[in-house]
Amino acid sequence: MRTIGVLTSGGDAPGMNAAIRSVVRTSIYNKVKVMGIKQGYNGLLNGEVDEMNLSSVADIIHRGGTMLRSARCDEFKTEEGLNKALNVIKVFGIDGLVVLGGDGTFKGAKNLCDAGVPVVCIPCTIDNDMGYTDYTIGFFTAVETVVDAISKIRDTSTSHGRANIVEVMGRRCGDIALYSGLAGGAESIIVPEMDFDIDEVCKRVIQGRNRGKLHHIIALAEGVGNAYEVAKEIEEKTGTDTRVTILGHIQRGGSPTAFDRIMASKMGNKAVELLLNNESGRALGMKCNEIVDIDLDEALNAEKKLDKEMYEIAKILSI
Ligand code: F6P
Numbered sequence: 479m480r481t482i483g484v485l486t487s488g489g490d491a492p493g494m495n496a497a498i499r500s501v502v503r504t505s506i507y508n509k510v511k512v513m514g515i516k517q518g519y520n521g522l523l524n525g526e527v528d529e530m531n532l533s534s535v536a537d538i539i540h541r542g543g544t545m546l547r548s549a550r551c552d553e554f555k556t557e558e559g560l561n562k563a564l565n566v567i568k569v570f571g572i573d574g575l576v577v578l579g580g581d582g583t584f585k586g587a588k589n590l591c592d593a594g595v596p597v598v599c600i601p602c603t604i605d606n607d608m609g610y611t612d613y614t615i616g617f618f619t620a621v622e623t624v625v626d627a628i629s630k631i632r633d634t635s636t637s638h639g640r641a642n643i644v645e646v647m648g649r650r651c652g653d654i655a656l657y658s659g660l661a662g663g664a665e666s667i668i669v670p671e672m673d674f675d676i677d678e679v680c681k682r683v684i685q686g687r688n689r690g691k692l693h694h695i696i697a698l699a700e701g702v703g704n705a706y707e708v709a710k711e712i713e714e715k716t717g718t719d720t721r722v723t724i725l726g727h728i729q730r731g732g733s734p735t736a737f738d739r740i741m742a743s744k745m746g747n748k749a750v751e752l753l754l755n756n757e758s759g760r761a762l763g764m765k766c767n768e769i770v771d772i773d774l775d776e777a778l779n780a781e782k783k784l785d786k787e788m789y790e791i792a793k794i795l796s797i
Contacts, residue, residue, distance in 0.1 A: 479596075479754050481511040483527070483572040486544040487518030487551070487586065488579040490730055491602040491616025493738035494544040499535035500746025501576045506532055508754060513570055517547045518579070519554035519586050523562035527570050539739055542619070542731045548579075554586055564593055574753040576746070578602045580614065581778075584761060588774055596758035598749040599774060600742075604730055607651035609780030610772055611763025615742050620647070620729045621657045627725055628662030628695055635693035641683050641712055641720040643696045645705040647729050652699040652784055654729070659697030660792040667792050668708070670701035671784035676708070680715040682796070687718065694718070744769055 484501045486494050498514070505512040514534065516526035538545050553559035567575075567590075574596040577587040580603035587597045601608050604620035624646050635642045644664075648654040652669020659667035665686055666679045683694050696712075698705055709720040734742070745762045748769055752760050761777035763770050 479510060479573045479756070481513060481571050482574050482576060482750060482753060483513045483515050483567070483570070484546070484576045484578070485515035485518055485522060486546045486548045486578045486602070487583040488548060489603060490542075490544045490548045491604050491614070492542040492619035492730070492732055492734035493615040493742040494578055494602050495538040495541050496734060496739040496742035497578055497600055497602065497615060497746040498544065498546060499539055500743045501750055502530045502535045503532065504747045504750040508750065510750070510754070513572055514546050517549040518583070519551040519559075519563065520549040522566055523551070523554060523559050525566045525569070527566065540733050542733055544578075550582065560589055560593065563590065564595070567595055574598070574758070576600065576749040576753070580605065581608060584774065584778055588759075588778060591759045591774060596753055596756070597774070598752045598757070598771070599761045599777070600745045600749055601761065601763055604654065605648045605651050606653040607649060607782050608763070608777065609782035610761060610777040611765065613741070613764040615738055615745070616734070617653065617738075619732060619734045619738050620654055621661065622735055623729050623732055624654060624658035624697075624725060625662045627723070627728075628658060628664065628697070631723055632662075632693050632695055635695060638719065639687075639692050641694040641696065641716070641718045643698050643705050643709050643720065643722045645698045645700055645722065645724040647725070648699050648701060650701040651782060652701065655697045655699035656784065656789060656792065660788065660795070662695065662697065663796065664695040664697040664792070665796045666696045667789065668696065668698045668702050669784060669789070670699055672789060674702065676711050676715070680712055683712060683716045683718050741769075
């Protein structure tokens with residue numbers, strides 16, 4: 479293993495930069511050349527590859543986004559795209575790849591792996607939607623951002639005696655809504671994994687109002703459906719003025735939390751170590767607070783489950 483390539487693909491996540499820094503510095507420490515591939519698989523098949531040095535990753539550990547930039551690349555899913563990428567890997571003498579991203583990124587990595595390229599994957603997505611790991615890099619930064627937003631919305635909710643729906647990201651996964659809803663003291667948490675009864679939500683609005691509660695926060699995961707329709711129904715059924723805030727991409731940016739930076743630094747280091755030990759087709763993750771590496775196939779097939787216990791606790795605490 480003389481040359482390692484690193485790329486970030488799919489939706490960016492806070493902590494990606496800390497992981498890139500770790501990959502670059504661990505490689506150079508081990509006297510291995512490291513190549514940065516720009517714009518994910520796009521850059522890989524178009525040959526956007528540059529050698530990195532210690533200073534390339536200076537002053538980035540605290541920055542959100544990804545200095546390598548990112549993209550979602552449809553061409554890479556075709557045989558022609560894959561062949562282009564394999565050719566670039568050969569031309570630049572890349573012996574192994576560290577790939578940072580979510581589910582779609584891992585699927586691309588699997589294709590490279592099947593074609594004989596040693597690959598190690600690092601889970602980076604704010605969604606925390608990968609079943610094989612308890613945690614993905616960027617998740618806790620996104621949760622902090624949402625909790626901060628909920629606290630601000632709570633102020634205005636209280637002032638006006640309204641119900642406020644806060645729609646958060648996560649695709650089909652409710653983790654951002656669940657974790658930030660619990661941490662932000664939301665009255666209701668609505669996620670795609672659990673059946674949702676609008677009458678139950680309305681009952682909580684009325685019960686809260688009757689016991690003098692002035693605010694009412696509903697954390698709604700984007701995968702559930704249209705927030706404005708939910709708001710309309712709540713207004714009609716409870717008579718409480720209801721507003722919607724869709725947080726959107728603000729959840730993807732910002733300086734990563736210390737936890738995200740630490741995990742990114744550890745996983746970047748471990749990814750390089752695995753490649754140096756001739757391991758391939760591995761996905762890094764966290765299980766019971768330990769960093770683990772598992773077979774990439776297994777990682778891709780693991781079903782993500784919502785933490786039902788946590789969901790129930792949030793329900794009990796918001797009565
Ligand atoms: O996967 C991360 C994520 O931010 C999801 O939560 C969201 O549904 C999606 O990406 C948005 O994608 P895009 O940035 O391409 O609009």
